[in-house]
Amino acid sequence: EDQVTQSPEALRLQEGESSSLNCSYTVSGLRGLFWYRQDPGKGPEFLFTLYSAGEEKEKERLKATLTKKESFLHITAPKPEDSATYLCAVNSGGSNYKLTFGKGTLLTVNP
Amino acid sequence: KAGVTQTPRYLIKTRGQQVTLSCSPISGHRSVSWYQQTPGQGLQFLFEYFSETQRNKGNFPGRFSGRQFSNSRSEMNVSTLELGDSALYLCASGTGGGDTQYFGPGTRLTVL
Numbered sequence: 001e002d003q004v005t006q007s008p009e010a011l012r013l014q015e016g017e018s019s020s021l022n023c024s025y026t027v028s029g030l031r032g033l034f035w036y037r038q039d040p041g042k043g044p045e046f047l048f049t050l051y052s053a054g055e056e057k058e059k060e061r062l063k064a065t066l067t068k069k070e071s072f073l074h075i076t077a078p079k080p081e082d083s084a085t086y087l088c089a090v091n092s093g094g095s096n097y098k099l100t101f102g103k104g105t106l107l108t109v110n111p
Numbered sequence: 112k113a114g115v116t117q118t119p120r121y122l123i124k125t126r127g128q129q130v131t132l133s134c135s136p137i138s139g140h141r142s143v144s145w146y147q148q149t150p151g152q153g154l155q156f157l158f159e160y161f162s163e164t165q166r167n168k169g170n171f172p173g174r175f176s177g178r179q180f181s182n183s184r185s186e187m188n189v190s191t192l193e194l195g196d197s198a199l200y201l202c203a204s205g206t207g208g209g210d211t212q213y214f215g216p217g218t219r220l221t222v223l
Contacts, residue, residue: 019148022138029160031209032209032210032211034211034212036214039217041199041215042217043117043201043214043215043216043217044128044154044201044214045214046211046212046213046214049211063218089154090207096165097137097142097144097161097167097207097209098144098155098156098159098167098169099144099154099156099158099203099212101146101153101154102153103153104153
Protein backbone atom coordinates (compact mmCIF):
# COMPACT_ATOMS: atom_id res chain seq x y z
CA GLU A 1 0.00 0.00 0.00
CA ASP A 2 1.24 3.50 -0.89
CA GLN A 3 2.45 5.65 1.99
CA VAL A 4 3.22 9.38 2.14
CA THR A 5 4.80 11.19 5.09
CA GLN A 6 5.19 14.95 5.19
CA SER A 7 7.45 16.94 7.48
CA PRO A 8 7.41 19.14 9.36
CA GLU A 9 3.74 19.15 10.40
CA ALA A 10 3.92 22.91 10.89
CA LEU A 11 6.46 25.54 9.91
CA ARG A 12 6.57 29.18 10.88
CA LEU A 13 8.78 31.52 8.84
CA GLN A 14 9.51 35.20 8.74
CA GLU A 15 8.83 36.96 5.45
CA GLY A 16 11.87 36.45 3.22
CA GLU A 17 13.16 33.43 5.16
CA SER A 18 13.58 30.56 2.67
CA SER A 19 12.95 26.94 3.66
CA SER A 20 11.94 23.50 2.38
CA LEU A 21 9.08 21.09 3.00
CA ASN A 22 9.66 17.35 2.76
CA CYS A 23 7.49 14.57 1.34
CA SER A 24 8.73 10.98 1.75
CA TYR A 25 6.90 8.25 -0.12
CA THR A 26 6.75 4.48 -0.49
CA VAL A 27 5.02 3.19 -3.61
CA SER A 28 5.17 0.34 -6.08
CA GLY A 29 5.80 2.01 -9.41
CA LEU A 30 5.41 5.77 -9.13
CA ARG A 31 3.13 7.25 -11.80
CA GLY A 32 3.23 10.77 -10.45
CA LEU A 33 3.87 12.90 -7.37
CA PHE A 34 1.65 15.92 -6.86
CA TRP A 35 1.89 19.07 -4.77
CA TYR A 36 -1.19 21.03 -3.80
CA ARG A 37 -1.80 24.15 -1.75
CA GLN A 38 -4.92 24.35 0.42
CA ASP A 39 -6.33 27.41 2.11
CA PRO A 40 -8.72 26.99 5.07
CA GLY A 41 -12.20 25.84 4.01
CA LYS A 42 -11.24 25.53 0.33
CA GLY A 43 -10.35 22.72 -2.03
CA PRO A 44 -6.72 21.88 -2.80
CA GLU A 45 -5.18 24.02 -5.54
CA PHE A 46 -2.85 22.20 -7.93
CA LEU A 47 0.78 23.32 -7.94
CA PHE A 48 3.05 20.71 -9.57
CA THR A 49 3.23 17.21 -10.99
CA LEU A 50 6.57 15.35 -11.00
CA TYR A 51 7.01 12.04 -12.80
CA SER A 52 10.60 10.87 -12.46
CA ALA A 53 13.63 11.23 -10.21
CA GLY A 54 15.69 14.29 -11.03
CA GLU A 55 12.74 16.27 -12.32
CA GLU A 56 12.29 19.86 -11.09
CA LYS A 57 9.49 22.38 -11.60
CA GLU A 58 9.21 26.03 -10.60
CA LYS A 59 6.43 28.52 -10.17
CA GLU A 60 7.07 31.97 -8.73
CA ARG A 61 8.67 31.44 -5.30
CA LEU A 62 8.10 27.66 -5.30
CA LYS A 63 10.33 24.92 -6.65
CA ALA A 64 9.54 21.20 -6.44
CA THR A 65 12.15 18.46 -6.80
CA LEU A 66 11.91 14.67 -6.86
CA THR A 67 14.19 11.79 -5.91
CA LYS A 68 13.43 8.06 -5.80
CA LYS A 69 12.28 8.30 -2.18
CA GLU A 70 11.23 11.88 -1.51
CA SER A 71 10.21 15.23 -2.86
CA PHE A 72 11.01 18.70 -1.62
CA LEU A 73 9.04 21.89 -2.00
CA HIS A 74 11.47 24.79 -1.72
CA ILE A 75 10.03 28.18 -0.85
CA THR A 76 12.29 31.13 -1.66
CA ALA A 77 11.75 34.48 0.05
CA PRO A 78 8.19 33.65 1.13
CA LYS A 79 5.48 36.26 1.58
CA PRO A 80 2.53 36.20 4.02
CA GLU A 81 0.23 35.19 1.14
CA ASP A 82 2.16 31.92 0.86
CA SER A 83 0.66 30.89 4.20
CA ALA A 84 -1.39 27.71 3.62
CA THR A 85 -1.31 23.96 4.07
CA TYR A 86 0.85 22.24 1.46
CA LEU A 87 -0.21 18.72 0.53
CA CYS A 88 1.79 16.02 -1.20
CA ALA A 89 0.14 13.06 -2.96
CA VAL A 90 1.24 10.08 -5.03
CA ASN A 91 -0.34 7.94 -7.70
CA SER A 92 1.22 4.56 -8.39
CA GLY A 93 0.86 1.57 -10.66
CA GLY A 94 -0.68 -0.38 -7.84
CA SER A 95 -3.17 2.25 -6.73
CA ASN A 96 -5.59 2.19 -9.65
CA TYR A 97 -5.97 5.91 -10.23
CA LYS A 98 -6.40 7.02 -6.62
CA LEU A 99 -4.24 9.64 -4.94
CA THR A 100 -2.69 8.85 -1.56
CA PHE A 101 -2.12 12.03 0.42
CA GLY A 102 0.20 12.98 3.24
CA LYS A 103 -1.20 14.86 6.23
CA GLY A 104 0.24 18.15 4.98
CA THR A 105 2.53 20.90 6.25
CA LEU A 106 0.89 24.01 7.68
CA LEU A 107 3.05 26.95 6.63
CA THR A 108 2.72 30.32 8.33
CA VAL A 109 4.70 33.28 7.02
CA ASN A 110 4.83 36.26 9.35
CA PRO A 111 5.32 39.80 8.00
CA LYS B 112 -12.11 26.99 -18.77
CA ALA B 113 -14.44 26.56 -15.83
CA GLY B 114 -13.14 24.58 -12.88
CA VAL B 115 -14.70 21.75 -10.94
CA THR B 116 -17.97 22.76 -9.32
CA GLN B 117 -19.65 21.15 -6.34
CA THR B 118 -23.12 21.64 -4.93
CA PRO B 119 -24.24 22.34 -2.35
CA ARG B 120 -21.34 24.09 -0.63
CA TYR B 121 -22.74 23.56 2.86
CA LEU B 122 -25.12 21.01 4.34
CA ILE B 123 -26.45 20.37 7.83
CA LYS B 124 -28.14 17.03 8.45
CA THR B 125 -29.14 14.94 11.45
CA ARG B 126 -28.10 11.40 12.28
CA GLY B 127 -29.93 8.75 10.30
CA GLN B 128 -30.70 10.99 7.34
CA GLN B 129 -29.20 10.55 3.90
CA VAL B 130 -27.47 13.10 1.67
CA THR B 131 -26.56 13.47 -2.00
CA LEU B 132 -23.67 15.61 -3.16
CA SER B 133 -23.07 16.67 -6.75
CA CYS B 134 -19.93 17.32 -8.78
CA SER B 135 -19.47 18.74 -12.28
CA PRO B 136 -15.97 18.09 -13.68
CA ILE B 137 -13.87 20.29 -15.90
CA SER B 138 -15.12 20.13 -19.47
CA GLY B 139 -13.53 17.20 -21.28
CA HIS B 140 -12.52 15.34 -18.13
CA ARG B 141 -14.00 11.85 -17.90
CA SER B 142 -12.57 10.84 -14.52
CA VAL B 143 -14.16 11.97 -11.27
CA SER B 144 -12.83 11.06 -7.83
CA TRP B 145 -14.26 11.72 -4.39
CA TYR B 146 -12.32 12.29 -1.19
CA GLN B 147 -13.27 12.86 2.43
CA GLN B 148 -11.19 15.33 4.44
CA THR B 149 -11.23 15.46 8.24
CA PRO B 150 -8.78 17.08 10.66
CA GLY B 151 -7.75 13.72 12.10
CA GLN B 152 -7.47 11.56 8.98
CA GLY B 153 -6.61 14.09 6.31
CA LEU B 154 -7.69 13.39 2.74
CA GLN B 155 -8.97 9.87 2.19
CA PHE B 156 -10.02 8.35 -1.13
CA LEU B 157 -13.66 7.30 -1.47
CA PHE B 158 -14.04 6.19 -5.10
CA GLU B 159 -13.20 7.00 -8.70
CA TYR B 160 -15.40 6.88 -11.78
CA PHE B 161 -14.44 6.90 -15.44
CA SER B 162 -17.01 6.83 -18.23
CA GLU B 163 -19.76 5.82 -15.81
CA THR B 164 -17.75 2.89 -14.38
CA GLN B 165 -16.38 2.72 -10.85
CA ARG B 166 -12.73 1.76 -11.23
CA ASN B 167 -11.60 1.91 -7.62
CA LYS B 168 -13.12 2.18 -4.17
CA GLY B 169 -11.56 3.17 -0.86
CA ASN B 170 -12.03 1.61 2.55
CA PHE B 171 -15.38 3.13 3.44
CA PRO B 172 -18.59 1.36 4.49
CA GLY B 173 -21.31 0.57 1.99
CA ARG B 174 -23.29 3.58 3.22
CA PHE B 175 -21.07 5.60 0.88
CA SER B 176 -21.96 5.18 -2.76
CA GLY B 177 -21.62 7.08 -5.97
CA ARG B 178 -22.43 7.18 -9.63
CA GLN B 179 -21.41 8.97 -12.78
CA PHE B 180 -23.63 10.09 -15.61
CA SER B 181 -22.99 10.08 -19.34
CA ASN B 182 -22.03 13.77 -19.24
CA SER B 183 -19.34 12.90 -16.63
CA ARG B 184 -21.18 14.66 -13.81
CA SER B 185 -21.05 12.62 -10.63
CA GLU B 186 -23.03 12.26 -7.43
CA MET B 187 -22.15 10.64 -4.15
CA ASN B 188 -24.67 9.48 -1.60
CA VAL B 189 -24.28 8.81 2.09
CA SER B 190 -27.10 6.94 3.77
CA THR B 191 -27.87 6.61 7.47
CA LEU B 192 -25.61 9.49 8.43
CA GLU B 193 -23.41 9.23 11.53
CA LEU B 194 -21.77 12.01 13.51
CA GLY B 195 -18.38 10.85 12.20
CA ASP B 196 -19.45 11.58 8.64
CA SER B 197 -19.04 15.30 9.31
CA ALA B 198 -16.28 16.36 6.93
CA LEU B 199 -15.31 18.31 3.85
CA TYR B 200 -16.18 16.20 0.80
CA LEU B 201 -14.01 16.96 -2.19
CA CYS B 202 -14.47 16.07 -5.80
CA ALA B 203 -11.60 16.01 -8.28
CA SER B 204 -11.56 15.58 -12.03
CA GLY B 205 -8.91 14.46 -14.48
CA THR B 206 -8.32 12.91 -17.86
CA GLY B 207 -8.34 9.46 -16.30
CA GLY B 208 -4.83 8.21 -16.94
CA GLY B 209 -3.55 8.68 -13.41
CA ASP B 210 -2.53 12.22 -14.32
CA THR B 211 -3.15 15.45 -12.44
CA GLN B 212 -6.46 15.74 -10.62
CA TYR B 213 -8.08 19.15 -10.13
CA PHE B 214 -10.22 19.71 -7.08
CA GLY B 215 -13.46 21.53 -6.54
CA PRO B 216 -14.22 23.81 -3.56
CA GLY B 217 -15.80 20.98 -1.56
CA THR B 218 -19.06 20.43 0.27
CA ARG B 219 -18.94 20.97 4.03
CA LEU B 220 -21.25 18.38 5.63
CA THR B 221 -22.19 18.74 9.27
CA VAL B 222 -24.11 15.90 10.94
CA LEU B 223 -25.89 16.79 14.19
